Amino acid sequence: MGFFSKLLDRHIAAIQQELMETHYREMEHMYREMRGWRHDFRNHIQLLKTYAQKGDLYAVRSYLTELEDDLKRVDPAVKTGNPMADAILNSKISLAKAQAIPVRVDAHIPVKLSISDLDLCVILGNLFDNAMEANLQLPEGQRMIRIYMDTKGNQLYISFTNLAPGGKQEKVNGRFSTTKGKGHGYGLARIDTVVKRLGGYLRRASEEGAFTTEILLPQEGPQFVP
Numbered sequence: 428m429g430f431f432s433k434l435l436d437r438h439i440a441a442i443q444q445e446l447m448e449t450h451y452r453e454m455e456h457m458y459r460e461m462r463g464w465r466h467d468f469r470n471h472i473q474l475l476k477t478y479a480q481k482g483d484l485y486a487v488r489s490y491l492t493e494l495e496d497d498l499k500r501v502d503p504a505v506k507t508g509n510p511m512a513d514a515i516l517n518s519k520i521s522l523a524k525a526q527a528i529p530v531r532v533d534a535h536i537p538v539k540l541s542i543s544d545l546d547l548c549v550i551l552g553n554l555f556d557n558a559m560e561a562n563l564q565l566p567e568g569q570r571m572i573r574i575y576m577d578t579k580g581n582q583l584y585i586s587f588t589n590l591a592p593g594g595k596q597e598k599v600n601g602r603f604s605t606t607k608g609k610g611h612g613y614g615l616a617r618i619d620t621v622v623k624r625l626g627g628y629l630r631r632a633s634e635e636g637a638f639t640t641e642i643l644l645p646q647e648g649p650q651f652v653p
Contacts, residue, residue, distance in 0.1 A: 507576060509536040511544040512551065516574070519555040527567045528559060534576035540583060541647040546621050550585065553614035554640060558589035561638060565592055578646070585642040591633075618642075 471494060478486040505516045512534065520530045540547065555572070562570040575586040618640075622629045627644040 505532050505534060507534040507536045509540060509547075511547050512536055512576065515548060515551045515555070519552070519559070523555075523559055523562075523572060526559065526563060528562045528570045528572060530572045530574065532574045534574060536576060536578065536583070538578055538646070542583065542625060542644055546625065549617050549621050550642065553618050554585070554587045556614060557640075558587055558638075561589050561591040565590060579643075581646045583642075583644045583646055585644070586639065588637055588639040590636055591638045592636075 471490075475487055475490060478484075478490065505513060505520065507513055507516070516532060516534065520532070523530050558572045562572060569590060571590045573586075573588040575584070577584050619629065622642055622644065625644050627642060629643075630641045632639045632641075
């Protein structure tokens, strides 16, 4: 590997580290808000009791609606059991919703992963970015991202499926070409590099109007989170 390639790798790694820290800060802020909401829970209950004793059902309903809206604001959309996965997925889901991209997630990670947070950030972040980019080429109402994550034995399984414009994509020189233009295929290469280094398995498949990436990453052994 040449000097400039190493320099570029270090630069990209620094960017990914910054993104990972940003995801963590976002989730820490969300968790602080949730703790604050729980701290105020007794006061909310006391006020509702006061309204109920007065027979003011309208006030009870109105206050419950406000509490429900406030809880939706601070409650993470996804709770996998892994803080970094939660940080990345919830941050990206928020961006996807802002761009009218529905996201369906079924993710369960009840074990402590041997994969580093940085590697997990590279994989999930780039998978999500690629899926959103493909969806943005479709009109609203025809967009969708589906994510599945689980542990299978001593392996972490990750599956991303997104709707995509056009028909089935064809491989060029054994690879699917990116639709994001010159210089934008580096995210795919980063995923490939990390998966290969970790001794994992990666499969990409294109069907009519949909694109799926599946990844298996070996773990050192199940260490269940208490």
